[in-house]
Amino acid sequence: MNLESTNGDQIPFSDPEAMFEGFSKADILNLAYCAGDFMLAIDENKIVRDISVNVRDHAFASQWIGQKWADTVTVDSKAKIEQLLNGDQPSSNNWRQVNHSHDGDDIPVNYKVIKPENSHWHIAIGRDLRSISVLQQRLLKTQQSMERDYLHLRQTETRYRLLFDNISYPVLIADAEGHVIQQANRACHALMGVAPGALDGKAFSSLVDIEYRDALLSYIASVAVNSAISPLSVRLAGRSGLVKLAASTFRQSGKQYWLVNIDDGLHEVPGKQSDKYVLDVVEKMPDAFVLTDEKQSIIVANRAFAELVQAGSVEQLLGVSLNRFIGRPDVDLGLLKKQLKDHQNVRNFSSVVNDLNGGEEPVEISAILIEREQPLFGYSVRGIGRRERDLPQSTGNYPRSVEQLTELVGRKPLKEIVRESTDLIERMCIEAALVHTSDNRASAAEILGLSRQSLYSKLHRHGLGNLLGKD
Structure with missing residues (x-):
């Protein structure tokens, strides 16, 4: 291999004629397919005459045939298309990102255009960037959430x-x-x-x-x-x-x-027992705090905890069992209590708070055991509903993995978890059958061992598209 680069961007084969000797047209096409998700054949009038795409993910690209390539992209991308077709690029190895318009959404695609020396055609090879865009959005939202938490931590540290x-x-x-x-x-x-x-x-x-x-x-x-x-x-x-x-x-x-x-x-x-400074901090801190005795009866609670459980006042909570509010009765607190007796402290325990009005709020709990003649248990409760809302939501109302299903243990009865597991498996099997049969409902029903009427009923229950599929 020759390590000398002819254009500063690539290290070419030292003997390309020998490397590609014996390659058929089919072999060359296979190489091109590996380069991207889209292949567009564009004539001298800059019109898309043919395409080669993955039908499952990019069937919408067939609508571009017969259109000018620049007419398939957003306004801000038209100049990039002209540059790609005219060869106005700093380097022949450069890729340019353009955005296609489809059903009101922008689809980012990275393109490179190849112009054969003895042909009037342009071949545009494109890579779909939607998955990268989703990851970037998720990273951005996670970073923003971390920055807010970091700011909150710095403010708390300053107050302390x-x-x-x-x-x-x-x-x-x-x-x-x-x-x-x-x-x-x-x-x-x-x-x-x-x-x-x-x-x-x-x-x-x-x-x-x-x-x-x-x-x-x-x-x-x-x-x-x-x-x-x-x-x-x-x-x-x-x-x-x-x-x-x-x-x-x-x-x-x-x-x-x-x-x-x-x-x-x-x-x-x-x-x-009467340190007014510490009590004042506990009372005014933004995170909920509660102190209980050995029987988990509330001894002290701050205003943030009263607001979290929708109580009218802190006094209303004194003497009430914390089991009334945290997770499932005697389950989550039982696990916390055992961990505290073994390790004296617990960090970021995931649970839910049940308020007095029947609502639920996802929370993280940090706890500490204070060893005295009568042990005391301190719980710091932080709501994470905002953080979960900031992160991208999964499609549908079902858990999408075994890990998400196991997280329901302690929050829902086993009967409900099994039912959700069954619904998840059923939905995934139906989706796989529809993909396998190219959305032919009759064939999908046959490979699933269902009648067509039963399949339509399950499609309706799971919200999987309309009922007018291919038969």
Whole structure:
């Protein structure tokens, strides 16, 4: 093979005459068929005289015979057609995309025109770009949905940082494994007399006087077992007087962290059960949040959850079982509860919320288990109906794959899933029979082992075209 390119775009065969010696016209046509979905023969008057296409997918192209090629495309593509026919292209290997008009839709096709030296014909080879266009639209909508979610995440993170940094009392977050400070607010930095950000990355124990460090480590170990333990009095490094440390644990991304409040006697440090800042964030956050006891009775819910289930007020929900609203009773929450006991947290569990008016909303649930004398379960519920509406919808009202059918488990009774599976299989078999017989209903009924009347009835039930098919 000669790696020298004659026109900068192609690497030709070094000996094409030898390569194609013995090729018949049929062989050459087969090569051309492999190049694209459309083949158009265009005369010197720029009129389409003949076509070669796949009848199943591109039968509409037969309407172009006898028309000027430029008349079959949209207005913005006419100039491209003239350029293709006149050879006005930067390179002979260039393909040009044009849009054909058909039944009110634009069909994008990528064309290359070949003009034999000793013939007045032009041969246009085209590739159907509709499947690529659908993928591009799906990618665009998914990207837009991700950007909206990312913007929402950034806004939530900004609110959290503002809240954390503006709390009046000293508070810090430390890694439970290495006891390294991950973040401390301005009040904590002011208490230690250092510049903002100077505490990040330092050992938590370095804030405490040496003689209190063993007590601090024992206290942290005790809190990991029993979060109700009393605060620890210690003296901070380089300072006189005692302060009280109150630590609580939480998990994020599979790692354990400590949230530590420091009571220096100068600020009002709220108790864990009455932290108005945290409660205010939970109440105003856009995602639904609910806290339940061991029996899944609702203890705390925010306004977003009340709106999600169409309740008049949050107070109306207190004491009600969460099973009333999440998925099928005792099914979805039972699975969540088991996962929480095994792993302490669950992310993006797919389910549905049943509101008080009988409606359903697809949701994703993230949950956490808070281990106390009486375990508590926290659920963050995010509606994903908008995201599903943004994505391209599948044709028909039936599931189109085994994966989609299995996703119905826990949301619908087995009887309904089996019925939908049967309808799906029946519809797909009928569609395959119609394709196999070129839409001849009599032949389709014969290969399916049905009477013609039974086939027409099923066609009507599945909405598969009109009832005046070929017999």
